[in-house]
Amino acid sequence: MITFVGAKSIRNCILIEIDMTWAESLQKQLIQRGDKITVTAFLLKAIGIAQRAHPDSRTMCLPFGKRAVFNSIAAGFTVEKMVKDQPVVFFGTIDTPDTKSLNTISDELSQYAQLPVEDLPRLAKEERFTRLTWLLRRLVLWLGLRNPHIRLLVNQATFGLTSLGKMGVQIVVSPCSGTSTFGVGSVELRPVVRDGAVVTRPIMTLSYTFDQRVMDGRPAARFLQEIRSLMEGRLEEHIRVLN
Numbered sequence: 001m002i003t004f005v006g007a008k009s010i011r012n013c014i015l016i017e018i019d020m021t022w023a024e025s026l027q028k029q030l031i032q033r034g035d036k037i038t039v040t041a042f043l044l045k046a047i048g049i050a051q052r053a054h055p056d057s058r059t060m061c062l063p064f065g066k067r068a069v070f071n072s073i074a075a076g077f078t079v080e081k082m083v084k085d086q087p088v089v090f091f092g093t094i095d096t097p098d099t100k101s102l103n104t105i106s107d108e109l110s111q112y113a114q115l116p117v118e119d120l121p122r123l124a125k126e127e128r129f130t131r132l133t134w135l136l137r138r139l140v141l142w143l144g145l146r147n148p149h150i151r152l153l154v155n156q157a158t159f160g161l162t163s164l165g166k167m168g169v170q171i172v173v174s175p176c177s178g179t180s181t182f183g184v185g186s187v188e189l190r191p192v193v194r195d196g197a198v199v200t201r202p203i204m205t206l207s208y209t210f211d212q213r214v215m216d217g218r219p220a221a222r223f224l225q226e227i228r229s230l231m232e233g234r235l236e237e238h239i240r241v242l243n
Contacts, residue, residue: 010212016224020202022233041105044075046230048098054223057180058158061213068148076157079112090123183207
């Protein structure tokens, strides 16, 4: 576990390895059916489902010891777009990934990847926000950290996800934009022990950065273990319900 100490909060980071055998097998089945589902879509759905059972993971710490729990789950993720011939990182959002099908999540991810910024309302709003003066931007962010209603106007996500796996990065420790932030590394064949024998499996390292004012290490670990359980096969029961 890694601890980051700041002026106003303490961020902890824990890592877990996920066996992607089941997810990759389902991916191949879906491709044969004509559906292209990315690892990100699997993760957004799994994390959304896990957040239902772990309200601390979607709780915001307020001044004077108060807290606010966000009831509507929303997935946040980084999106790189070209603006005036320059790469700019935006923060996309997908509402209620816990109740949406993998196909719907993948379709929304594709829109963020393919459409220009002006055709994506949330990214267009972010782009307009960057045009504000530095002082006004700081004021909005300051208010958002103290008022959950203003925070939702700026950022609706109950968790954030950054993936650098496609660039060959094994472990990603993402900056914490809220109570829960995840870093997704590459999927690699690694030796593991299964039934007493050493075999190779496609393994992905997932990091979880969280605000220790809201969550202790033990509940954070249980939350991360549930995500692993979903990604290693238990997600299938939720897919069947939707289908």
